[in-house]
Amino acid sequence: MPTDPRPGDGPRTAAARPGGPRPAAARPTVAAVEAFRLSLPLVHSFQTSSHRKSHLEHIVVRVAGADGTVGWGEIASPSDPYYCPETVDTCWMILQRYLAPALVGSEWDHPADAGRAWAKIRGHHFAKAGLDIACWDLWTRASGTRLADALGGTRDRVAAGVSLGIEPTVEELLAQVGRHVADGYRRIKLKIAPGWDVAPVRAVRAAHPDLAVQVDANGVYPETDEALATLRELDALGLLLIEQPFAPGALAAHARLAERIGTPVCLDESVDDLDQLDSAIALRAGTVLNIKVSRMGGLTAARAAHERAVAAGWRVWCGGMHEFGVGRAANVAIASLSGFDLPSDVSGSDKYYAHDIVAPPIRAVDGMVEVPSGPGLGHEVDEEFVRAQAADAFRV
Known part of the structure; x- marks a missing residue:
């Protein structure tokens, strides 16, 4: 049977944290917000059930405090409206017109309160996530605290998984899997879609019988007899989980599937706020949650989702949006929380980008x-x- 790797080194005590407890930061006042549209080529093109991409365009956010302290965030939204309704263009407009002006001049005692500045703006979680991350970075830099400690993290290292896209052939997929396994990655996630599901997954399982493997459909399957037959075949392959087989709003369909198969059902696109999480829990629409800092609206919401899901008995792991170094560092910090007991998509940035935007590189x-x-x-x-x-670029 495949292994179920655990992601960390176990709990750390407060005394073991570098430098011990840190003083609280002074109340920051946000003096300015800058944003930059930045495109980086991918080392290897990546295909999901909707399209193939050879580069990623994200928005990097710089928040400056009145005392000169600077915090950085990243809006890792897709460029096209296939994963979710938000795109780089919509995030740019919402950030420039509404979110950044609302944040400038605001004061707060804790970064979890910074969102009050934009609370009346509905949705647009990706756009909000960039500012939320920047506010956490600003606050923890001002107090000399590492972000993971401020969030309540308990680990010094987190287990990394790798997400692999749809390849032209099964042989090319096996080559990709082999390279990442040789590099020490403990979990592989395979993108699937109708026509690219059972055969490639079965080939990976045959080549690596003890590897932790999970699959992600990005909501592309309808709830039909044919699709259910495919999912039952995947259920027999000893997978760690099956992620988002049905459309985001199809919680009832996910609940019915969860009753019919033994492999845990994981939700991603179905949950981008705490109300949706409550609904998913009540309907028993799954037992695993992919917590993406970007999709949830930032570190504040991601931490709250972690607490609520774990309290309900769900397993959680940190997913990714192929973030640049800023967003990837935020993912590493949230993945250090104790409830993240499955390997997260926090792999080294060199797997995706030849030149990242942070130093040291992840x-x-x-x-x-x-x-x-x-x-x-x-x-x-x-x-x-x-x-x-x-x-x-713009500055507010």
């Missing part, structure tokens, strides 16, 4: 990523590179 060693010990995100943004590469 790296995985033997399938584990170190939680940085420095204040804030624990990585410094290459601001000169960001400004030089930005296709567009």
Whole structure:
């Protein structure tokens, strides 16, 4: 049977944290917000059930406090409306017109309260996530605290999984899997779609019988007899979980599937706020939650989702949106929380980008990523590179 790897080194006590307890930061006042549209080429093109991409365009956010402290965030929304309704274009407009002006001049005692500045703006979780991450980075840098500790993290290292897209052939997929297994990654996630599901997954399982493998459909299957037959075949392959087989709003369909198969059903696109999580729990629409900082609206919401899901008996792990270094560092920090007991999509940025925007770069060693010990995100943004590469920028 495949292994079910656990993601960390076990709990850390407060005394073991670098430097011990830190003083609370002074109340920050946000003096300015800057945003940069930045595109980076992928080392290897990536295909999901909707499309193939060879580069990623994200928005990098810089929040400056009145005392000169700076915090960085990232809006890792898709460029096209296939994963969710938000896109880079919609996030850019909402950020420039509404969110950034609402945040400038605001004061708060804790970054979890920063969202009050934009509370009346409905939805737009990806856009909000960039500012929320930046506020957490700003606050923890001002207090000299590492972000993971401020969030309540308990690990010094987190287990990294790798997400692999749909390849032209099964042979090319097996080559990709083999390279990542050789690099020490402990879990592989395979994108699936009608016509690319049972055969490639069965081939990976045959080649790596003890590897932790999970699949992700991004909501592409209808609830038909044919689709259910496919999912039952996948159920027999010893998978860690089956992620988002049906459309985001189809919680009842997910609940029916969860009763029919033994493999845990994981939700992703179905849950982007706590109310949706409550509904999913009440309907028993799954038993695993993919918590994406970007999809949930930032670290504040992601931490709350972690607490609520774990309290309900769900397993959680941290998913990713192929973030640049800023968003990836935020993922590492949230994945250090004790409830994240499955490997997360926090793999080294070198798997996706030849030149990332942070230093030191985020790296995985033997399938584990170190939680940085420095204040804030624990990585410094290459601001000169960001400004030089930005296709567009604004300041509020």
